[in-house]
Amino acid sequence: xxxxxxxxxxxxxxxxxxxxxxxxxxxxxxxxxxxxxxxxxxxxxxxxxxxxxxxxxxxxxxxxxxxxxxxxxxxxxxxxxxxxxxxxxxxxxxxxxxxxxxxxxxxxxxxxxxxxxxxxxxxxxxxxxxxxxxxxxxxxxxxxxxxxxxxxxxxxxxxxxxxxxxxxxxxxxxxxxxxxxxxxxxxxxxxxxxxx
Ligand SMILES: CC(C)(COP(=O)(O)OP(=O)(O)OC[C@H]1O[C@@H](n2cnc3c(N)ncnc32)[C@H](O)[C@@H]1OP(=O)(O)O)[C@@H](O)C(=O)NCCC(=O)NCCS
Numbered sequence: 258x259x260x261x262x263x264x265x266x267x268x269x270x271x272x273x274x275x276x277x278x279x280x281x282x283x284x285x286x287x288x289x290x291x292x293x294x295x296x297x298x299x300x301x302x303x304x305x306x307x308x309x310x311x312x313x314x315x316x317x318x319x320x321x322x323x324x325x326x327x328x329x330x331x332x333x334x335x336x337x338x339x340x341x342x343x344x345x346x347x348x349x350x351x352x353x354x355x356x357x358x359x360x361x362x363x364x365x366x367x368x369x370x371x372x373x374x375x376x377x378x379x380x381x382x383x384x385x386x387x388x389x390x391x392x393x394x395x396x397x398x399x400x401x402x403x404x405x406x407x408x409x410x411x412x413x414x415x416x417x418x419x420x421x422x423x424x425x426x427x428x429x430x431x432x433x434x435x436x437x438x439x440x441x442x443x444x445x446x447x448x449x450x451x452x453x
Pocket of ligand 1: 299303304355356357358359363364365366367368369370371391392393394397398399400401402406410
């Protein structure tokens, strides 16, 4: 499990956003809400979860993922939980990323784009990654649009394809320099620091 947990924050005229690596108690406190997000019919299909997850299973999932070295974040808008995101399958200079904006009525309002930019600021500037990958179901138009709009491009390299669940999954990636070029201004407004 990571010894240092991070807080990543961004504020603009409309909204205050926080992504943070939760303690086990913090995961327990939101596990019922997270399980309802995961179990939403649309989210479940897009995330390829085959079965509903109980609150206890959410806690187990977080615990096991952290023990594997994944970096999981809870996402808050103005202090209210709106989803989660993570980096996983690390090698020396890259990782795979995934995100969920849990409430259906909050999807499509720019939160996925803002949280992803915040967390890429942390991954590129804080962790020093050079490339980030995503794997997406071809039917997941919002996700494809989100990552294309952020500057991700098709990647069929062995490393990208090693991350897929199904042969039909779309694999995209973005390099740090390209992301910096497109989003440097917003990244400069992102604050990240170890949690106290
Ligand atoms: C995919 C997801 C993270 C996107 O986050 P979001 O906050 O909904 O997306 P944003 O509002 O930031 O929009 C990003 C782009 O996607 C587009 N988009 C959003 N919802 C869309 C929809 N339902 N259909 C088509 N495009 C959509 C937006 O229009 C925007 O593109 P634009 O700037 O060119 O208009 C979110 O919808 C989600 O969590 N879905 C369920 C779980 C999931 O699919 N996770 C991704 C697994 S790879």
